[in-house]
Amino acid sequence: MSNGQNGAELRLVTPGMAIGPSAGMRVGSGALAQNDTIIATRLGWVKHLNNTVSVDPINSAYMPRSGDLIVATVAEVRNNLWFMNINGPFQGLLPMSLAPWKVEFGAARQHMGIGDVVLARVQEVDECHNVVLTMKGVGLRRLNQGSVHSVPITHIERLRGEGNATIQRLRDACDCRIIVGENGKVWVDGDADGIAWARQAIDLVHTSGHKKSFEADLSALENNAPKNGDA
Amino acid sequence: MVELVPTLLRQELARLAEDDLRLDGRGRWDGRDVDLQIDCLYNAEGSAKVVMGKTIVYAGVKFEIRTPWPDRPSQGSLMCGAELRPVAHRKYEPGPPSPQSIELGRVVDRGIRESGCIDMESLCIVPGEKVWGVMIDIHVLSDGGNVFDACGLAAIAALRTAVVPAERFDVGEDYTLKVNGTPIMASFTRVGGRYVFDPSEEEELGGDERIHITLGDEGHLHSLQKGLRGVFTPAEFAEIFEVAHQRCSELRKLVATQEGN
């Protein structure tokens, strides 16, 4: 919808399927050139943009990139660092020096324990998938209340909407604070009714974020939002 | 693999419990919709599939001919086993059956065995020489919470459809296994400080101990099990015992309805 396709026919391809000739085209993600043909490597929608052919996958694991804002959970605490579950193949590492507090060696546990949820940024990812996180930065902090939900990585854009319009609609409808992590974890905070409604809205992204009916379904849900008073 | 329990999940469950609410909007004693199919596996002598929310379980019954135990020359045998295989969830790892799998299989086994729904004498072919061994194997394909009830239901439903393959073993004509009763399990987990029926995956993750109750047709107890860390009071048990009666008779009706079709 927001992929610059505007009316162009959308094509769903499966791995190995020929997309078109490779002559004069650049090969983007989700595709590769084999002999004279560009083939899909993932299940998804074909995208032509500025002479580049790529496939927007329908499903994807979270692969961290430096700068990503994520919602992470403490998985392990050492004397001078935390290991975080970031919903990706590998854990992220938060060293004491990148925590938002002055931490003495050995005192990491006093600031955050196993199971604690934080808002962090990916500082660095190396070739071997070693992920370093930071909590130094505006708004990065331990999340002491609210609840955490999941959305498929490939539906994050759908949840945000163009210019964050959709996510703002959700915030308004349930009167909750909502932060969408690039790792598919969504933090919601507000009163119980608001969180319950947000949960339904996020489930909707899960089940029909890829469907044409999404807009209509979301509008229907909005009519039942706590702020409309008839929930 | 030990799953990580997010602090916020436990907090949220506790807060919901204060208002007597659940994450998925169910009432405290409401179960998820149950889809039961019987006779759905081609090579099993009896089979059933149960879908409860995101939980999917298959059970299959097989027979073998064996020599009876010397002290019980005219009795056959019944065995029920369950496997929480790594297909069912990322938390399950490959390897020999885990203590959880063994517990699951044995709790289901006790409920069926102790209800007396199978007359072991009826499994005798030639006293002292040949008896039927009945084996119920339960395969958990997807763990979306409360696999115990799903396994218990699949096992008894499969058993009730079983046909003894006498012809294949050259000991007479095939006949339907006689099963007298429908023992049903109801499971409760402490979530946010109080018990709920039929916990979901998230409720199990952020919850505490669990109690499994298997009731026979007459409402008698046939198997009880308390699992995981935690304690409960007699008053709490009395409360869930009441609920178990209702839920078990509803599920028993579901089995009967499927058999009627």
Add this chain to the structure above:
Amino acid sequence: MGGYGDVKLLRDDGLRLDGRKLDEMRPVTIEAGILPAADGSAMVTHGLNVAVAAVYGPMEAHPRKIQRQDRAVIDVRYNMAPFSTSDRIRPGFNRRSREISKVTAEALESVVLVERYPRSKIRVEIEILAAEAGTRCAGITAASVALADAGIPMRDLLVGVASGKVEDIVVLDLDKAEDNYGQADLPVGILPNTGEIAFLQMDGDLSPDEYNLAMEYNFKAAAEIHEIMVDALKRRYEGGEN
């Protein structure tokens, strides 16, 4: 193979016992995304075979010694449910399932772009719920649909098919009787778009000509099954537009 027997497997009219033509496969149905807890999944029914596959990952490879610094490893478990065959199978890994798991993993590693995920592991769980000859092929087909469903990048799908020989005649897709009393079985895993072969086993007795014909049948069937796989994956996202 059971070897030459007195069991008649072809009818006088030249058709097979179940009425199929020599180069006709059993009906195949595929459904993607059937297991809510998995990252990707599929169920394949091929004749009376029922194979379910789940994919988890990519995830960090454990134990560390199985990690590869330059690529992901694919960890396959092929398992037959105790009730999947006419005689109950004792639960647990046996030599047969270990071998099939190993060669299936290597076949899948030949189509998955494993170099995208160094040090990680992709878990593929194949469960056979009902067996009627040809479970490893149904398992391969299910596994590759589940991998695509999980969004794992691959150069192609992988289709499992088998041909064999009964009463000195090459036939496509052996059923249980043909497998038990036939003379040869040639299960393969075919990349339908490139025409390459990633999985190959064979037992029995085939002349070079018979091998060629069996392989020809396999490629023909792979093309048919590939269409069903593509349809299953597309159906899962019906109504989609992104």
